[in-house]
Amino acid sequence: MAHVFAFWESRAFYDSFMARSHDRLASAQVGTYKNLQAKLFDHRFDVKTGFEPRFTDADVVRVAHCRVHAARVENFALMQEKVWNPAMAGSPGMVRGIFGEAPGHEFLVLSMWQSAAEHGKYRVERVERLALRAQTEADVAALAGDVVQLEPSWTV
Template identity: 30%
Template sequence: MYIKWIVCQVNEGMKDAFSRAQEQWISTAQAEGFIAQTGGWNIADENEACIIAFWVSRGHAERFMASLHDRIVEENRQSETYHAINVAYFDGLLEMEGQAASLDEAVGTSEFLCVADCEVYSGRTEHFESVQQSVWLQAMKQAEGMLGGMFSKAADTSNRYLISTFRDTVVHHDRYRDDQVPLLREKASVTDDLQKIIGKQIRLVESWNVLA
């Protein structure tokens, strides 16, 4: 699986215009190899929009970029609504199981997305990947309100990872964060692995959802 992660700094007073433009990405559903896309607003920064898209493979995503992508950009004029954009690509390593039957079902029913953008120390990537499967995935699978997610590794660097998890409500996420995360961090030796981590809590906008 191939993941596209987009973060936009939206101009003051342009959130509604950005949202209307984002809704026009519904055309992506026609693209071969497309799985799902969703996004919303960062709870900690009301003008930061975050979008995540899932593709079967890098080849499928690149063919979309070379064909439909530019036409949608030209028509929705979304670039006029933000002053900064950051785009990163990741290869899916582990799909996280949850209460949803599939990743696209998790995307379609979730209200809340939690993202951890991690930089791992050189020489610690093997351990970091191992504890994702042995510690984190097992705990998340049992967590109330956990619908599903993806553990992925940056396509352009060996030490960056993206952990994206879909939750049914903010309340369930906050309970998991407060009650379970401190113990899990200790069990997984997080401080030994992580050079840097940027966490984002995103309230999803249903009208931005695109499903194949």
């Protein structure tokens, strides 16, 4: 399995790429993948510090794709900002991250870590307690996620 993250300077650049180049590039890749899924998330806020799509100072990315109950969207976003973000920001080894939103009450939380070991310390020590405090179980209808070991040769 591969995760590919792309960051666009603006919606206009993304739309231009889709109109001018996407189909040509996609047709050249036919047969090289199975079960491709793509989602476009709009930046809602940064995690820890000003986000930049630079991966040279991180070895691991934790990605969480959340589908949230419609009535709980604002609570979910508020808890991300007031509970989860400060906890991640205060964790040694957490570099930076981003919180994005897509139509249909979908959110993406992408956090970058210096190593799997550093992310593991955060996860073991805090996640259960934070989930209770943030009422995550009441907010989230579905959660898919992964811890991704970055491959430097894939960074462009």
